[in-house]
Amino acid sequence: MTAALVKLARVRFAPSPTGHLHLGGARTALYDYLLARQTGGQFILRIEDTDRKRLVEGAEQEIMDGLRWLGLEYDEGPDVGGPFGPYRQSERKEIYQHYAKELIDSGHAYYCFCTPERLEKVRQERQKRKELTGYDGTCRMLDPDDSARRVAAGEKHVVRFKMPQEGSTTVTDLIRGDITVDNRVLDDYIIVKSDGLALYHLAAAVDDHLMQITHVFRGSEWLPTFPLHGLIHRALGWEEPAWVHLSLFLKPSGKGKMSKREKAELMKDGYSIFIKDLQELGYLPEAINNWIALMGWSYDDHTEFFTLKDLVEKFSLRKLNPSPAAINFTKFDHFNGLHIRALGTADLAERIKPFFVSRGYDADDATLLKIAPTIQEHIGTLDEAPEFAGFFFTDEITPAAEDLIAKGLNATESASIVKKSLAVLVSLPDIQVETAEPPMRKLVEESGFTAGQVFGIMRMAITGQKVSPPLFESMEIIGRDRVLVRLKNALRQLESLAGQE
């Protein structure tokens, strides 16, 4: 009901293609998507590739693939187009130059001819004297006409934003309120590099304005340059978007951001902060969305299970939390289990298929459909499916003889159990759960052994595993003939062991 009153939001996710799409980026994109969908506005993907040196081959594609896999379809972007394109900053060079010129003409920016070497020297000297390390303002004093002539003559230059030298600047963050900074600590930031390409600060401001972005979600690492961004909009006479600085994700211990080495270490535990890895590790996009949505946002006391659709409905800027959050993979596992169990049978069957195939199993759809419900409550990630249920697709079940001996029994007793079970099963018209289970339970009662002992041996004989899906359901799927063969093999092994007793 309020949605109709809310202005349609145009929200952008603006990653730079310098690496993998990770949890932090995914959460930003998720919030972007949620606000856009909730208000009936647009979700835009903009690639911030102004730094040509840091480009990583394939990164842009991975971002696009990742977003789609997560279900975060964008309405405008480099590969889908849109009315405000191009959506790659490297293709918008002239646009930025136009506005840089405008800033220079209006006295809000100036040309700077200082070399990187000189800058570095100044920085070091200032550091030694424990002064602010910002630009010393040498070119700020130059006569604009002179500067323009030097530029026209082809002299190498950058463009700097002219920061007010007195007073303070106040910018407003939606979740943190007003942030006021002394202008003296602000630098005359470079906004156009000597190669003519704009730096983030200018490019993002220009694009956000031109693309009519209403809300900017970004990481709180942008807080220090936040005043600059506000000032650029103001210098150009533009209304600022609503700024939302999201809290950072900390490593599981809560102490700092994850380092490169720690990211690699994580993989050993079956975790990763990269979306692509998570997909391969058998996590559901639904679970990722649910989990990261709750890291920095909350709904109410009791609901924590959310589908994407739920989130679109329930998301609110008001409930965003400014404090940093430690990544908790254990909770992620919990959410993944929840979402696996929420899947329909056919859906689950389809999703586990690639994991069987990649393990070399010839997994057919019909069988997959049958085993899906038997494993649904038992697996935490999709990639556990093959190790848990691979025995459905192979006849190479080779349990070790000793593993066929039930707890508290010897080989002779265990062999007799198998023999009796075999006799019961052979006598049955079929091996359906309803047919096989009652007589087998009767056998347990009459034999004096425990259910655990009898079914334990059968489980090992039939599945080759100590842990498996429910026994009778598994037997039905495997089929009578194959079950009998596996039982007979087990009997043979046990008898040979019994002979040695």
Added chain:
RNA sequence: GCCCCCAUGGUCUAGCGGUUAGGACACAGCCCUUUCAAGGCUAUAACUCGGGUUCGAGUCCCGAUGGGGGCACCA
């Protein structure tokens, strides 16, 4: 060093001046049970510290401490 942000159990969080400080994950125990799970129940566990304001502060203000982030012709 300078600047900025943050602060409720181990972790994610609810709380928006008066609550037995609520929930979730994890952990422990119990129930269910042919394994592993799932599910149900129970338990342990928190307002960083110090000053104010107020009849009354986890909640408002100031300071300290701690944690995080930033100080590039990267984003």
